[in-house]
Amino acid sequence: MLRAVALAYHGVDDVGGTVPVTDDPHRLLTSADHLRAHVRLLRRLGYRFVTAEDVISGQRPAERVAVLSFDDGFANWVSHALPVLEQEHAVASFYVCPGWWEDQHPLVAGPAGRVMAAADVRRLLDAGMGLGSHAWDHPDLRGLDDAALARQLADSRRAVAEVTGGPCRTVAYPYGLSDARVRAAAKDAGYELAWGWQPGPWDAYDAPRLPAPPRHGARRLGLKLLGIRKFWAA
Numbered sequence: 593m594l595r596a597v598a599l600a601y602h603g604v605d606d607v608g609g610t611v612p613v614t615d616d617p618h619r620l621l622t623s624a625d626h627l628r629a630h631v632r633l634l635r636r637l638g639y640r641f642v643t644a645e646d647v648i649s650g651q652r653p654a655e656r657v658a659v660l661s662f663d664d665g666f667a668n669w670v671s672h673a674l675p676v677l678e679q680e681h682a683v684a685s686f687y688v689c690p691g692w693w694e695d696q697h698p699l700v701a702g703p704a705g706r707v708m709a710a711a712d713v714r715r716l717l718d719a720g721m722g723l724g725s726h727a728w729d730h731p732d733l734r735g736l737d738d739a740a741l742a743r744q745l746a747d748s749r750r751a752v753a754e755v756t757g758g759p760c761r762t763v764a765y766p767y768g769l770s771d772a773r774v775r776a777a778a779k780d781a782g783y784e785l786a787w788g789w790q791p792g793p794w795d796a797y798d799a800p801r802l803p804a805p806p807r808h809g810a811r812r813l814g815l816k817l818l819g820i821r822k823f824w825a826a
């Protein structure tokens with residue numbers, strides 16, 4: 593397994609432009625320009641972009657690889673994130689809640705908060721992107737009883753496998769939150785890699801991610817990367 597630097601994003605849209613900032617009070621949207629600046633910075637720093645599946649099967653742990661990960665199933669992934677990734681020749685991994693297909697994101701108002709349809713995922717897959725589970729409908733998994741926890745992990749895994757036509761091997765915990773019981777359940781459900789939300793030492797069932805700066809470009813990301821440097825050698 594590779595030790596990747598993973599960045600966490602949500603939606604990508606023209607926030608501050610066509611999308612009023614008041615539609616995104618929780619700062620879940622990143623502009624396409626900022627995403628592009630982040631991709632170019634990582635490449636300048638020598639990172640190669642891989643999907644989460646590549647992390648699992650990777651054979652050269654010392655290699656500098658980065659995973660761009662996106663949570664929650666935003667429809668704007670296809671309209672705003674995908675063009676940037678294709679222009680920059682970068683791959684990414686996208687984490688969806690099948691229980692939210694074609695719904696409205698609870699924390700983003702207006703068209704920018706629209707959640708994609710299952711069929712739209714095809715566009716991401718055809719472009720070589722990875723797809724994983726973000727649980728069925730985004731609960732804090734720690735608060736569920738054992739049966740509900742197993743259902744959230746298994747139902748979403750099955751739904752993702754149905755749209756990809758292959759196994760769903762990775763999950764991103766909703767809110768990045770897990771405990772020992774949740775991590776064991778993720779393993780039991782058949783996942784091989786599970787993302788958390790905070791930087792930290794490498795753990796395949798609480799894999800560290802760095803929240804990408806939603807409103808800033810390369811300089812702010814560079815500072816955040818310096819802040820997690822202590823974990824790179826771990």
Ligand SMILES: [Zn+2]
Pocket residue numbers: 663664726730766767
């Ligand atoms: Zn989420």
